[in-house]
Amino acid sequence: MRRAELVTALLMAALSIYLMWKSAELPIGWIPDEGPGGGAFSFWLAAAMLGSCLWIVVNWVRRTSPQSQSTRRFMEPGVLKMFLLVGGGVTAMVGLVHFVGMYGAIFVFLIYYIRYLGGHSWRTTVSVAAGTPVVAFFFFDVALRIVLPKGYLEPWFLPLYDIFL
Amino acid sequence: MEILTLLLDGFATAFAPINLVLVIAGVSIGLFIGAMPGLGSVNGVAILLPMTFLVPPTSAIIFLAAIYYGAMYGGAISSIMLGIPGASTAVATTFDGRPLALGGKADKALIAAAVASFFGGTISIVLFTAFAPPLADIALDFGDPEIFALMLLAFATFVGLGGEDIPKTIFSICIGLVFSAVGLDIMSGEPRLIFFDIVGFMHGINFLVLAIGIYGIGEMLWTIEVNRGQTTMSKAVISVDRIARNLKDLLGAWKTGVMGSVLGFFVGILPAAGATPGSLMAYGVAKLTSREPEQFGHGHIAGVVAPEAANNAASTGSMLPMLTIGIPGSPTTAILLGGMVIWGLVPGPMLFVEETEFVWGLIASLYAANLFAVLINILCIPVFLWMLRMPFTILAPLIFVLSLVGGFAPTQDMHDVWLMLIFGIGGYLLRKLDYPVAPAVLAIVLGPIAEPALRQSLLISNGDMTVFLTRPIAGPITAIALVLLFLPLARLIVNRLKRSG
Known part of the structure; x- marks a missing residue:
């Protein structure tokens, strides 16, 4: 379970970075008179996903989440x-x-x-x-x-x- | 008085032959879905939504609402007879329902569950009828900042009250919102997030693809894993004489019923809270206020009445914000909301102005569904017990098949079916690691409403984020949302201080 938790968090972090990069194909900054660019919404959300993944990794290192303490196997x-x-x-x-x-x-x-x-x-x-x-x-x-x-x-x-x- | 006239008109819609047949069919299907371990209202509504393209939108929603309703009744049946909650909403019912069944009083628990559900349903529908029109009136004044503030509140509820791993909840919300942004950017018309340039992503990710993937395929994989062990069914002795005696015993629990109904209704209204926390809270309060709390967990009748009244009341309650504001109160209503959008009905306050026939037809159909649900439930207890014996190895493949065709039907594109499969398997694996899946489904439905609301608000304020805090209605809502978001943090600090002090 412990290894699966870390591997998944890292995979999801990679997915977040991919989504951020993909969102950045459209403007992600402020466009005068148009408001936020088309990619901004998904870019910042993907950034939040990346942040959550890092948080999960921190919990893993500190062994504070149930999965990071579990010695059970991910799949019997x-x-x-x-x-x-x-x-x-x-x-x-x-x-x-x-x-x-x-x-x-x-x-x-x-x-x-x-x-x-x-x-x-x-x-x-x-x-x-x-x-x-x-x-x-x-x-x-x-x-x-x-x-x-x-x-x-x-x-x-x-x-x-x-x-x- | 005006409400009564509208309601009477609504009854005319609800009792149109086709709608009445659909209410009865929906309630029966809902009872079955609710009773089947592993399947709840959200699974039933997600998997069966594509099947409703046959009938007009009003009838379709009435049918789906009846399933939702019936499932709340049905969940209790397997909680009591098998000791496995038929749906997450019936978890609290196992606490006292199972001990009653093991003590040879299964019939008492079943009748109590049915009557309490009816009680909770009735009280909540009356509350619904009273609260909906004024709330819709207030909501008419909502602008983009208010709508976005409400969305924020919906997601903050998951973080603050969800009780699950917080970073994983945030992850689930964000990924759902990102998926909702796939396709064409509505404001600039440019394609975005077209993964690997696959044309199938141009029409966006239909919320049903994610919902059926997670609640059809993912949930079945999960249930197959959890229910591998054999279960034993309790025996229920049912006779007219015993039903009458049980009904008499129930009279003593009416106060618990009222408490459960009112509590359930208001918890149901909270965005994203839904019937599961509602029923658990009602159980907690019932135990807290009882004169004999030590009897709870060993087969106290109030322990069945409270959660069952609450989960039915909450299911009605969660429809209130969906219809009046356009913010679903539970995962199931999120899918109903997505369905309404497909049918060209725009959920929100304008619905009460423009689609009065639909709104009041739906409300009246809830009264009808409630009545039929209690009748069918009590009369058909033996039938449901017989159906619970249906081998899971026949039901499960049929659900997979339903998911397959259900995933194909809305867009008629095999791309969506593959995507659904990926979401289903991915959702199952993530769920094994305690990533909650409901926030993602809610997010993919709300995303297309939240994003334009956010962008328009920022355009109005010229990029100033305080617009969500300074407006008279949006301000308090945002403030509550922020409190909920930081609640877990505050809890952590308090615990730390206690430990060190």
């Missing part, structure tokens, strides 16, 4: 495994959208999660995994007219478009 092995399985699964789902579209990605993700992480029966798995995209299709594409990405599965949907849209 079990938690890390769960985080990688779940977070990785969600990331893979978002990535899959570009190939098999939203509905394909949802189907695959639900099978992965419910069957492999949840250990439910195939019957439960398939009914939820197949039912969800169908409900979502009628809700988004048909009722809301928000067309969700279809990826390479687009041709499969053409007949459905003809019927419902």
Whole structure:
């Protein structure tokens, strides 16, 4: 926990400096008759972020914050495994959208999660995994007219478009 | 009298068939969301907001407000039955609700929670009806310095009363505000903070991307980590006879109910305070003023009544500044406010002048939501208990899926979905280190209001910062904000002095 606290504070400090530099692409000073420049607001806020990060580091050195005293691990092995399985699964789902579209990605993700992480029966798995995209299709594409990405599965949907849209 | 006429008109809006159906649906969904450990009103409202594009804005807000309301009732169910707060707002309910359930009086605790919620809801809505129009009247005179001073107060509340790590709270506020500045600078029209020249940043970072990322994906990861252990559900015996007896027992706790409701309402009004501190404070005061404080924590009925009355009252209270001034009183109302902006409703005093039908329709719908919530809650206790048994390994992936499509729907851009994922995972990792996430969400919603207000004020005063201190309304607000900001520092010094003395 102690190391994670310091590493995060330093990373966030780097992010703050990047944001300050990025804000400075626009004027950050006072422009006569126009008031503060376009970058001023975000520049000073990013500076405040940097200040907070330094404060966190000071607390770390003095061991005054709970994290800087903690000897627990940032992620226990079990938690890390769960985080990688779940977070990785969600990331893979978002990535899959570009190939098999939203509905394909949802189907695959639900099978992965419910069957492999949840250990439910195939019957439960398939009914939820197949039912969800169908409900979502009628809700988004048909009722809301928000067309969700279809990826390479687009041709499969053409007949459905003809019927419902 | 005028208020009564407006309120009656409001009831006509609230009881339009579509709105009534949405109130009932919203309350039921809210009860379920509130009851599910790990999901609270803010998660429900953030994840479901994109689903409301189907109905007109008024109905959409009524639906979301009903979810908010229902979630306040629902939180108590898992606090009592599982010993896990269904939402952070129901943390205080576990203190005495769980011991009651373990002692075989689960039904007593559940009924007390429902009735207290109804009580708190009713008192606060009446207070709301009385306070909203005059407050909106005063707010009509607000200029840019006043608006910025109020924003400052909202953020100062987090720092002064949040009770969390102070530099981390400040960091969270600032990063939310910086993210709100991404996109086109409204005043000069120039693009700014376009990271790595990715075109997706040109339209700015939608607050929903951050809200769904944090409250959908981040919260689920967090809940999966926290709830790995098995929980045991208490048994509840429910019969008409027992309900009647429990109701009779409750009569003795009416004073606690009134105290919780009024306290909750006023804490809810405070910008950024919300229902969680409201319910914790009500519990504290109930214990302090009780004749038998030693019974608290071992299953005292007043320990359930006070926080439950308070969290419902606070949820209504937090809508007051959102509607009248345009400053949300809680993270959930911050998201509601963002939703209103999407629908072209500008929150603030003008709403009461220009959109009377909407405002009073919403207020009247709160009365309706309160009534339906208590009825559905008591009648459907067995159904909710059954639903609590739904395996988390089915609910969690469905929430992830909802977050995915919810993140895509508002802008229909995959860039936003990736960003949401990054915010979700980043938010989860930061939260493990005690970085509070709510201030960032509030900040990204308030940023687009705060920045122009600040710049305009400075333009009026020619760069003189004292403009926030010298104006008659802005001055006191800024002063309170500064006091709150330096409160932790003062506390530190006092503690030091005590130790050395």
